[in-house]
Amino acid sequence: MKFLVTVMEFRIALARPRLLALNVMVPVVLVLAISLGGAPEFHAAAVYTVLFTIFGTFGSAIPLVRDAEAGLFGRIIRAGVPPSHFFIERAVGGSAIDALQLLPALTIATLGSISLNGWIRAVLVLWSSIWIANLLGNLVAAAARSLAETALFSAVTTLFLLHLSGVFRTPLPQSSWAVIEAFSPFRALHETLLTGPDGTSTEFPLGLVVWVLILPVVTVLLARSVTRSLQLASDG
Amino acid sequence: MDSGLISLIKVSGLHYRYASSPPVLIDIDLEVSAGEIVALLGPNGAGKSTLLRILLNELTPESGTIAGPLLSMKSSRVLMGYAGEETAHFNSLTGIQNAHFFARAAGVEKYEVSEMVSGLMNLVGLSNEADKVVSSYSFGAKRKLLLLEALVHQPKLLLLDEPTVGLDPVSRDALADILRKCSQEGSAIVMASHDLNFLEQLADRILVIDKGRVVSSGSQIELLSSLGTATRFQVSVDTSSIELPQYFGEDIELVDDSGPLVFETTRGQDALPEIWAALISARVKILGVEVREPGLAELFRRVTGQELPG
Numbered sequence: 001m002k003f004l005v006t007v008m009e010f011r012i013a014l015a016r017p018r019l020l021a022l023n024v025m026v027p028v029v030l031v032l033a034i035s036l037g038g039a040p041e042f043h044a045a046a047v048y049t050v051l052f053t054i055f056g057t058f059g060s061a062i063p064l065v066r067d068a069e070a071g072l073f074g075r076i077i078r079a080g081v082p083p084s085h086f087f088i089e090r091a092v093g094g095s096a097i098d099a100l101q102l103l104p105a106l107t108i109a110t111l112g113s114i115s116l117n118g119w120i121r122a123v124l125v126l127w128s129s130i131w132i133a134n135l136l137g138n139l140v141a142a143a144a145r146s147l148a149e150t151a152l153f154s155a156v157t158t159l160f161l162l163h164l165s166g167v168f169r170t171p172l173p174q175s176s177w178a179v180i181e182a183f184s185p186f187r188a189l190h191e192t193l194l195t196g197p198d199g200t201s202t203e204f205p206l207g208l209v210v211w212v213l214i215l216p217v218v219t220v221l222l223a224r225s226v227t228r229s230l231q232l233a234s235d236g
Numbered sequence: 237m238d239s240g241l242i243s244l245i246k247v248s249g250l251h252y253r254y255a256s257s258p259p260v261l262i263d264i265d266l267e268v269s270a271g272e273i274v275a276l277l278g279p280n281g282a283g284k285s286t287l288l289r290i291l292l293n294e295l296t297p298e299s300g301t302i303a304g305p306l307l308s309m310k311s312s313r314v315l316m317g318y319a320g321e322e323t324a325h326f327n328s329l330t331g332i333q334n335a336h337f338f339a340r341a342a343g344v345e346k347y348e349v350s351e352m353v354s355g356l357m358n359l360v361g362l363s364n365e366a367d368k369v370v371s372s373y374s375f376g377a378k379r380k381l382l383l384l385e386a387l388v389h390q391p392k393l394l395l396l397d398e399p400t401v402g403l404d405p406v407s408r409d410a411l412a413d414i415l416r417k418c419s420q421e422g423s424a425i426v427m428a429s430h431d432l433n434f435l436e437q438l439a440d441r442i443l444v445i446d447k448g449r450v451v452s453s454g455s456q457i458e459l460l461s462s463l464g465t466a467t468r469f470q471v472s473v474d475t476s477s478i479e480l481p482q483y484f485g486e487d488i489e490l491v492d493d494s495g496p497l498v499f500e501t502t503r504g505q506d507a508l509p510e511i512w513a514a515l516i517s518a519r520v521k522i523l524g525v526e527v528r529e530p531g532l533a534e535l536f537r538r539v540t541g542q543e544l545p546g
Contacts, residue, residue, distance in 0.1 A: 004340050008326060015328040015369070071322035078292065079341040079385070080314035231294070 001085050005076070009093025020101070023059075027051060027105035035108060045193040046167050048109050052102055052126060053162060053186055056133025057140065057154040060094050064141040065150045068230040077227055084223035087138045088216055095131040102126060109193055122192045125205060128212050129189040133158065135215040142226040145233055162186050165207070185211035242270045243304055244393055244424050245291065250300030252286055260286045262448040264300070268393065268424045273415065275439035276428040277532065279542055282445045284428035285320070288395045291426065292318055306393055313343035317391035321398050323378035327371040331362060331381050334370055335388060342389035356384045359414055361407055376402040383411060387418065394418060396427035400434050412437050432532040442532070446540040459535055466500040468528040469511060473497060474521035481518040485510030496526075504529075 013020055030051060034044050067073045077083055106126050110119060140157050144150035162168065165184035172178065181187050188205030219226075250264040261283045268274055276284040289295045290302070309315055325334045335353045344352055357363045360380040365373060370381065379402035386394060394415075400408050408431075415425055415438055429435055435442065442459055444452040452459060473496070484490065484499065488507050492498035501507040505527060515522055528534050537543060 002340065004337060008329075008337055011333060012326060012328055067324070070324040071320070072324035072326070074294075075322070075324055075338075075385075076341065078294070078318055079338045080343060080389075081341045 001089065003089055003092070005081060005086055005089035006093035006096075009090060009097060013097045023055075023098075023101040024104055027055065027102055028108060031105040031108045035111075041194060042170075044109075045190055048105075048193045049165075049167050049186060049190045050159070050162060052106070052189065053129060053133050053158050054155065055102060056095065056098050056130040057137040057158045058151065059098055060091065060134040060137025061141040061144070061150045061154045062137075062147060064090070064138060064230070065144055065147055065233065068141070068233050069147075074231050077231075082223075083227040084220040087135070087219050087223055087226065091131060091134040091138065091216075091219070094134040094137075095127060098130045098134065099123070099127040102130070125188050125192045125208065128205075128208050129186055132185045132208075132211045132215055135219050136161075138219060138226060139222065142222075142229040162190075165190060181207070183207045183210060244268050244270055244306040245302065245304035247291070248301050248303075250287075250290065250302070251298045252283075252290060252295065253298055254286075259298075260448050261290070261297075264445075264448075264450060266443065266450075267304075268426055270392070270422045270424055271419050273419050273425045273427070273438050273440045275435040275442045276426065276445055277430075277432075277435065277442055277536060278428075278445035279540065283448045284445055285397050287445070288318070288320075288397055288426065288428060291393070291395055292316060309392070311343070311392075312345075313389045313391075314341075315392045316395060317342070317386040317389065317393070318395045319382045319386035319397065319399060321401065323375065323382055323402075325370040325378065325381065328369060330367050330369055331373065331377075332357070332366040334381060335366075335384055338385035339388040342391075344389050352388055353384070356388055356414075360384050360410060376404060376407065379403060380407060387414065390418070390421070390423065392423055394423055394425045394427075396425065396429075398429055398431075399427055400429060400431040408434065432536075436532055444536060444539050446542070452535070452539045456532075459532075460530055462535075466502055466530065467504050467507070468534070469499040469501075469508060470526040470528065471497040471499065471511070471515065472523040472525075473515070474523060479518060480520065481514045484514045 031048060034047055039047070064073065076086060103123065103126075106122060107119070110122055114122065136157060137154060140153045141150055144153050161184060164180055165186040166177065166181040167186060167190045169177070184207045186208075188208040191203070245268050247264055247266040250261055250266075251259060252261040253259045264283075264287060266274070266287075276287065278284050286295065290297055306315055326337070332353060335357070336349055339349045339353055340346070354363070354366070357366050360383060362377060362380050362384065365377055370378065373381065383396075383399060386396070399411060403411060412434065419425060425438075427435075436456065439456055441455050442453065443450050444459075454462075468491075480490070480493065480497075485507060487503055488499055488501045488511060490497060491500045499507075499511055508525070508527070512522070512525075528537075
């Protein structure tokens, strides 16, 4: 793997300073508004989790469909980048850029409530969650035939996984939902952002680790199908 | 085809259709050899671009075979190059950044990429714009960059769809020179184009495709000799005033008077004043004259019964 696509992702991000600034400022403003507005901790954590994960899926799926429609995706694959390399490299670059852009917002969301070690853990959990969201964005893009469908499918998929991760429910430790939650991708991020007086959870993030490892494998296995689907989209 | 050439790819009995649509390609046979320039000539929708995408292995034919050493060659570089009609690039990056990306993606090594890209930038006339972002490029500059990216890894088979669209005459000539050089170095080129002058300048072999079928094929010399060497004049006249003379001049023959009058001569355009004078003296009211020299446009017209666009 030459990581050409990853390098291009960084170059593109740096070549658009206005968009870069907006991607940093908009989450900061939203997080500031919520944290200064005195929202209850559980609700605030839910909103932050939704914001961060949707940032990842939308940010991955929408540019991919736009590039496929314009013919750029087809050109990159035709030029010789293997589809599996393309999707993985893209997620490596995209998740790193997204995590860096969300770092100020994450810092504000956890400010004063966690230790330095807790903050480092929170950054790693954020990055891992966005890695998952980026890979999901690639897969969601394959099912969409327009930018509107891409936005819809990204939102539905992410919200469903957030629901499974227990973001929208009061946790019930003894229920069967607890098992599903344990294996869901965004539970760790939600718990990290539940910044109570005891700080963030130190529990092993099983669901996150499983998804971080399995989703790249799924992406590699589906890469050719996703490519065909995206090329069909570009053919109209 | 010259039997001394090394065949790179051979297509036999190829059929293709999109989903449940009528067939786009019917029973296509095509063999392309190293160093050969093959032109696909046909009206819009004839199936030329589809054939190129099948050669690229982007579309799977319904039936037929594609074989040849190109498909089994081992190389650190991508063996085919393709420039289609789109101009999609990383618009927020510079031309040189785009070119480097596509060169590296196609297998050009890091140490040689700068030299190869800047050499081609000079040849296609993009060196002054190399460091500008692609979003500021004109359509023509984007097309040049696209062609550069298809050529930069020196592919064994170069597939070009309408390569001269958006190019000014100087760039068009530069492209012709580059393609000639590629061919001399052993690359095969298959191109679909409506630019007949460009095809006449370069093509070793021409396939005329109409409604998905190859309706005529051969070398330019073979195809053009089948037309004869006669120049044709098509003269539109006011039919109410028709009373045609019997003689129009030496070696001038009236071959069709069922609609517009069609004259044929081997004397070229020099014969036109005599035809004109004969018609005027017979008080025939002339509405218009069209000169048809033997060439690809005339070949296409005769084979398909259609005019080429543009």
